[in-house]
Amino acid sequence: xxxxTLLAPYVMGAVMLLTAAPAQAExxxxxxxxxxxxxxxxxxxxYHLTVGFSTWPLRAxxxxxxxxxxxxxxxxxxxxxxxxxPGLKQGMRRESPLSRHPRKRxxxxxxxxxxxxxxxxxxxxxxxxxxxQGTGTxxxxxxxxxxxxxxxxxxTLCSLxxxxxxxxxxxxxxxxxxxxxxxxxxxLKIRTPYRP
Amino acid sequence: MNPAPAYTVLAGTLMSLAGIHWDVQWHxxxxxxxxxxxxxxxxxxxxxxxxxxSLVMVLRVTSAQRAGHPADPAVGGxxxxxxxxxxxxxxxxxxxxxxxxxxxxxxxxxxxxxxxYGFDAVLDSPPxxxxxxxxxxxxxxxxxxxxxxxxxxxxRIGLVAGIPVLIMFTPLTTNAFSRLGLPIDAxxxxxxxxxxxxxxxxxxxxxxxxxxxxxxxxxxxxxxxxWWFSPWAARVYADYVGLPLRDNLVGVPPLLPSIPMFMLVAxxxxxxxxxxxxxxxxxxRWLPQLVGAAGGxxxxxxxxxxxxxxxxxxxxxxxxxxxxxxxxSDVLLGLTLGALAGFLAARxxxxxxxxxxxxxxxxx
Numbered sequence: 001x002x003x004x005t006l007l008a009p010y011v012m013g014a015v016m017l018l019t020a021a022p023a024q025a026e027x028x029x030x031x032x033x034x035x036x037x038x039x040x041x042x043x044x045x046x047y048h049l050t051v052g053f054s055t056w057p058l059r060a061x062x063x064x065x066x067x068x069x070x071x072x073x074x075x076x077x078x079x080x081x082x083x084x085x086p087g088l089k090q091g092m093r094r095e096s097p098l099s100r101h102p103r104k105r106x107x108x109x110x111x112x113x114x115x116x117x118x119x120x121x122x123x124x125x126x127x128x129x130x131x132x133q134g135t136g137t138x139x140x141x142x143x144x145x146x147x148x149x150x151x152x153x154x155x156t157l158c159s160l161x162x163x164x165x166x167x168x169x170x171x172x173x174x175x176x177x178x179x180x181x182x183x184x185x186x187x188l189k190i191r192t193p194y195r196p
Numbered sequence: 197m198n199p200a201p202a203y204t205v206l207a208g209t210l211m212s213l214a215g216i217h218w219d220v221q222w223h224x225x226x227x228x229x230x231x232x233x234x235x236x237x238x239x240x241x242x243x244x245x246x247x248x249x250s251l252v253m254v255l256r257v258t259s260a261q262r263a264g265h266p267a268d269p270a271v272g273g274x275x276x277x278x279x280x281x282x283x284x285x286x287x288x289x290x291x292x293x294x295x296x297x298x299x300x301x302x303x304x305x306x307x308x309x310x311x312x313y314g315f316d317a318v319l320d321s322p323p324x325x326x327x328x329x330x331x332x333x334x335x336x337x338x339x340x341x342x343x344x345x346x347x348x349x350x351x352r353i354g355l356v357a358g359i360p361v362l363i364m365f366t367p368l369t370t371n372a373f374s375r376l377g378l379p380i381d382a383x384x385x386x387x388x389x390x391x392x393x394x395x396x397x398x399x400x401x402x403x404x405x406x407x408x409x410x411x412x413x414x415x416x417x418x419x420x421x422x423w424w425f426s427p428w429a430a431r432v433y434a435d436y437v438g439l440p441l442r443d444n445l446v447g448v449p450p451l452l453p454s455i456p457m458f459m460l461v462a463x464x465x466x467x468x469x470x471x472x473x474x475x476x477x478x479x480x481r482w483l484p485q486l487v488g489a490a491g492g493x494x495x496x497x498x499x500x501x502x503x504x505x506x507x508x509x510x511x512x513x514x515x516x517x518x519x520x521x522x523x524x525s526d527v528l529l530g531l532t533l534g535a536l537a538g539f540l541a542a543r544x545x546x547x548x549x550x551x552x553x554x555x556x557x558x559x560x
Contacts, residue, residue, distance in 0.1 A: 063314030099443035102227045111227050114316040148312045151322070158305070158322035161298050161329040162369075165336070168291070178546035182480045 034065045034104040034111075040141075044079075045134015047071070047127045052109075060118040060146040067101055068108040070127060074100070077129040079108075084124070085143070087117035098125070118145045197271060199350040201253045202341045205292050206354055208246025209335045209361050213418075214425060215239030216331075216368065217451055218433075220319070221426035224450050225441050226434045230315070231307060234433055240303065246334045247296025250289040258284045269552040273344040287551055288344055292337025299330035320372040328369045335362040343401055344552035352402055359398045360415035364422075366390040367454035380529060383454045384499055388530055391456050392491040393537035393544070396466060396484065400545035405467070412463035419457060423449055453506040458498035462491045484542035485535040492534015496526045 038056035042049045052067035070077055082095040101109030115121055122139040148154075215238030222235050257267050257275065261284040267275035272286025285293075306323035318324070338358045345351025370386025399408040426449045434441060456462070466487055473483040500522060 061313050061316075061318075063316030097444045102440060102442055105440065112315045114314065114318065146313075148309075154309075154322040158302070158326035161295075161302070161326055161333060164294075165329065165333060172547050173543070176547055176550050178543035178550075181546050181550070182542060 032103075034067060034101060034109070036065075036067060040138055042123075042125060042136045042138045043134075044125045044127045044136030046131040047077070047129060047134050047136075049125055049127070049136070051123065051138055058115060058121075058141065058143045060143050061114050061116060062147060063112045063114040065101065065103075066110040066113060067104060068098060068125065070108075070129075073106065074108065077127055079125060079127040081108075081110075082124040082126075083115075083121060085115060085117060085121035086119035087115070098127075115143050118143050197268075197345065197348060199345070199348070199354070201249050201289075202272070202338070202345065202351075202354055204249035205246045205289070205334070205338045205341060206358055206361070208242045208244070208249065208296075209331070209338055209358070211238055211242030211245065212331045212334070213242075213361055213364055214422065215242055216365075217422045217426040217449065218429045220450050221430040222433065225427065225430045225445055226439050227442060231310070235429075240300075243296045243299040243331060243334060246338070247293055247300070250293030250296060250334075250337065253289040254278075254283055254285040254293060257286055257289075258282075270344050270347065272341045273551045286341070286344070288337050288339075288341030290337070291340060292334045295330045295333025295335075295337060298333065299327055302326040302330055319368065320375055325369060325372045328365070328372075332362065332365055332369060335365060340548065340551060343548040346402060346552075352404075355398060355402065356407065356410045357414055359394045359411050360418055363391050363394050363415055363459075364418055364455055368451065371454070380525075384496070384503070384526075385529060385533055387454055387456055387499060388492050388495045389533045389537050391459060391495055392462065392466075392488050392534050393541045395459070395463060396488055396491065396538055396541035397544045397548075399466065399470060400484070400542055401548050405471075408463040408466045408470070409460070412459040415455075415459050416457075419452060419455060423452055426451075448506055453503055456495050456499060457502050459495070461498060462494040465494050466491045480542075484538035486538070488538020488541060489531045489535040492532075492537060493527055493530035495534070496530030497523070500526050 034052075035054050036052035038053045040051045040053075042051055048071045050067075050069045050071075052065075052069065054065035055062070058064070068081070079098040080095055081098050084094075098108040101107055102111050119142075120139075121141045121143055122137055123141065124135065124137040126133065126135045215235055219233070219235035219239060222233065253272055257271065261267055261275070267284055267286065269275070269286075273288040274286070275284045276287050276290055277283075278285045278290065302323055306321075306327060309321060309323045313321075335358065339355065339362060342351050342354035342358050346355065366386055367383050370382050370390075373382035373386070376382070395408050395411050398411050427447075431441065469487045469490055470483070472478075473487070478486075
C-alpha cells in the first residue's frame with residue numbers, strides 16, 4: 001500500500017478537525033465570569049480603589065483573576081500597577097499600565113495571572129484622573145506555598161526528554177568518535193573543492 | 197525514493213512552529229484560555245502528523261526487513277533494532293516519532309498541571325519545557341531524515357528548510373534557564389549557540405556553496421511570515437469567537453525578538469571563512485571553531501542591536517545596549533559559545549554522514 005494511501009485518512013481527519021473546530025468554538029464564547037471572593041481597599045491619593053481576588057487565600061503559581069475598581073468607574077482615569085514580591089530581584093518592580101480586564105471590561109484587572117513565589121507581595125497603584133495623580137500601596141499580601149508536588153520532582157520528571165536527547169548524542173559520540181573522523185570522511189576535507 | 201514521508205514530518209514541525217507562535221500571541225493579545233483552542237489544535241496536530249508519518253515509516257521498513265529487503269540508510273537513516281528486534285526503525289524517523297509520542301504524553305501531564313495551577317500562560321513551567329523539548333526531538337529527527345537523503349535534491353532542500361525550524365524553536369526552551377539567575381542571558385546564549393551550530397552543521401553536512409546563506413534566507417522568510425501570521429491569526433480568531441483584544445498591547449510578536457534577525461550577515465561570514473579555509477588549506481581540527489567563533493560574535497552583537505531596538509533601549513542582559521561592558525561581554529559570549537558551536541557542528545556533521553554513509557559518495 002502506498003504511503004499516501006496510508007496517510008490519507010489521518011490528513012483528512014486533521015483537516016476535518018481543523019474545519020470543525022470553528023463551529024465548536026461558538027459555545028466556547030461563554031468563558032467563565034470573573035468572580036470576586038475577597039476584596040481589599042486601597043487609597044491612592046484622592047482615588048479609592050477596591051482590589052478583588054477570584055481566589056483567596058493566594059497560592060504561589062496558581063493563577064487567578066484580579067480586579068481593580070476605582071470609585072466612580074474608569075472614565076477619565078489611567079494609571080500603572082507595580083508589583084513587588086520575593087521572586088523579583090532586589091529593587092525591581094513589575095510595572096505595567098492598568099488595563100481593562102478582558103472578561104470584565106468595566107474595571108481594570110489582570111486575568112489568569114499567577115504570582116510566582118510564596119511570601120509577602122505588594123501592589124502599588126498610580127492613578128491619573130480629573131483630581132490629579134495619586135499613589136497608594138496594598139502591602140503585605142500573603143501568598144502561600146505552591147500547591148501540588150515539589151517543583152524539584154516536577155522538573156526531574158519533565159527533564160527526562162532532554163536527558164534522553166543528551167544520552168542519545170553521548171551514545172552516538174562514544175560509538176563513532178567523530179573527532180577522529182573529521183578528515184577520514186572528508187567533512188572538512190581541505191582542498192576539496194565545493195561542488196558547483 | 198519517495199520524499200512524501202520526510203516532507204510530512206517537516207510539515208508537522210512547521211505546524212507546531214506556527215501553532216506555538218499563534219498560541220503565545222493569543223495569550224498575550226487576547227487571553228482567556230481553555231485546552232480546546234485553535235492554536236492548541238494546530239500545535240497538537242503538528243506533532244500528531246509528524247508522529248503518524250514516522251510510525252508509518254517504521255512499520256514499512258520493519259515490514260520490508262521481514263520480507264528480506266535490507267533497509268536503505270538513505271531512507272531516514274541507519275536502521276535501529278527496537279524492542280528486541282521486533283521493529284526496525286530508521287534512526288531519523290525513530291527520533292521524530294519518539295518526540296511526537298513524548299509530546300502527547302507530556303500533553304496529558306500539562307493538562308493535569310493546568311487543572312492544578314490554572315491557565316496562566318507561563319512558558320517555562322516544567323510540562324511546557326518538556327513539551328518544547330519533545331517537539332525539538334521531532335525536529336531533530338526531521339533533520340536526520342533529510343541529512344540521510346542528502347544525495348537527492350529533495351533531501352538537500354529539506355535539510356535547508358528543516359534546520360531553520362529548529363533554530364526558530366530553540367529560544368522557547370532556552371527561555372526556561374532565565375529563571376535560574378545565570379550571569380548571562382540564557383536566551384541570548386541559546387540563540388547564539390544554536391543558530392551558529394545548526395547553520396554550520398548544515399553547511400558542513402552538505403559541503404556545497406551557499407548552504408549557510410540558503411539556511412539564513414529560509415530562516416528570514418520564516419520570521420517574516422510569523423511576524424505577520426501570529427498577530428493576524430490571534431486577531432482573526434478573537435473576532436471569530438467574539439473576544440476583545442487587551443488594552444496596551446506592545447505590537448511586537450512575543451517570541452520573535454529572541455530569534456536572530458541578522459543571520460544573513462553571520463551566514464556571509466561563515467561562508468566566507470569556510471571558503472577561505474578550504475582554499476588556504478587550514479586545518480580541519482580548528483577551522484570549525486574559528487568559523488563558529490566569528491559567526492558567534494556577529495550573531496551576539498547583532499542580537500544586542502536587535503533586542504535593544506525591540507525592547508526600547510534595554511540590552512539583552514538588562515544593561516544599556518550602548519555600554520562598553522555590554523559590547524565586551526557579548527563579544528566574549530559570541531567567541532566562546534560560537535567556538536563551541538563550531539566544534540560540535542563539525543562533529544554532528546560527521547555523525548550525520550556516518551548515519552547514512554552510502555549517500556556520502558555524491559559529495560566527493
